[in-house]
Amino acid sequence: MQEQDILERCAKDLEQARATAIPIPPLAKSLMVDLPFAENEAYQIQHAGIVQRLGSGDKLVGYKMGLTSKAKMEQMGLHTPIFGVLLESMRVPIDTVYSLRGKIHPKAEPEIAFITSKQLKGSVSREEAQQACEFLVPAIEILDSRYRDFKYFSLPDVIADNSSSSDFLLGTPVKLAGWTGDLAEIPVRFEVDGKPFAEAFSNAALGHPLDSLCELVKLLERQLGVALPAGSLVLTGALTNAVELRPHQVITTTFGGLGDLRLSVEAGKN
Ligand code: OOG
Ligand code: MG
Numbered sequence: 001m002q003e004q005d006i007l008e009r010c011a012k013d014l015e016q017a018r019a020t021a022i023p024i025p026p027l028a029k030s031l032m033v034d035l036p037f038a039e040n041e042a043y044q045i046q047h048a049g050i051v052q053r054l055g056s057g058d059k060l061v062g063y064k065m066g067l068t069s070k071a072k073m074e075q076m077g078l079h080t081p082i083f084g085v086l087l088e089s090m091r092v093p094i095d096t097v098y099s100l101r102g103k104i105h106p107k108a109e110p111e112i113a114f115i116t117s118k119q120l121k122g123s124v125s126r127e128e129a130q131q132a133c134e135f136l137v138p139a140i141e142i143l144d145s146r147y148r149d150f151k152y153f154s155l156p157d158v159i160a161d162n163s164s165s166s167d168f169l170l171g172t173p174v175k176l177a178g179w180t181g182d183l184a185e186i187p188v189r190f191e192v193d194g195k196p197f198a199e200a201f202s203n204a205a206l207g208h209p210l211d212s213l214c215e216l217v218k219l220l221e222r223q224l225g226v227a228l229p230a231g232s233l234v235l236t237g238a239l240t241n242a243v244e245l246r247p248h249q250v251i252t253t254t255f256g257g258l259g260d261l262r263l264s265v266e267a268g269k270n
């Protein structure tokens with residue numbers, strides 16, 4: 001098989017694992033053994049998977065950063081920030097009970113998100129990023145992995161699997177221009193069934209959530225040669241460890257003065 005065919009095949013296998021909830025072995029140990037498999041090839045597989053999903057009628061809504069906090073780097077044993085693509089089908093409507101059906105090993109994590117109103121490209125400063133962000137949004141990301149072992153995989157494997165994205169839940173957007181808080185000092189409390197699970201400040205995302213957005217813009221140019229379009233939703237990375245989702249759980253996240261966000265998990269898996 002030609003290299004391009006192998007990359008497409010990897011994307012198809014991951015897509016099938018996602019659609020059927022039947023996990024596959026890490027690519028680094030199977031299909032990619034005969035090819036160099038670094039970040040570049042991994043982003044090509046990720047991109048091929050997204051093209052397949054867009055071809056079936058899904059819509060691009062933005063991007064997520066991952067592995068931007070020490071908590072997550074240590075939890076996953078991986079230490080380089082990465083990005084994934086967010087699609088409309090991943091949006092969880094507020095006040096719905098979240099179903100675990102079709103998930104492999106779902107986890108939830110609290111994140112600061114932005115919605116942009118200007119295009120950003122290449123190397124941008126924190127100030128330029130701030131001017132391009134219209135809204136600040138409290139968010140919960142729900143991760144899943146299409147691999148058999150969530151924990152013991154390589155960085156290229158995670159990237160190829162759209163950086164473990166599954167779904168996202170958004171709170172009420174706040175206009176950034178009129179907001180007087182400090183973006184680096186938003187306190188975040190993450191509770192599971194009413195008990196504290198983890199706490200952090202928003203500076204856990206690469207020191208400042210806008211710096212995480214700047215890193216995304218840089219990575220988009222480096223890996224795909226594209227800009228971050230105006231109107232993008234950007235999740236800047238988990239601020240705490242992720243919690244494994246189980247039937248009946250209630251996850252609550254309090255984002256300083258930004259309001260609470262609640263994810264209630266359905267009773268059964270099937
Ligand atoms: C990789 C994705 C990490 C984050 O916010 O750090 C991520 C993973 O944990 O599987 O989304
Ligand atoms: Mg995340």
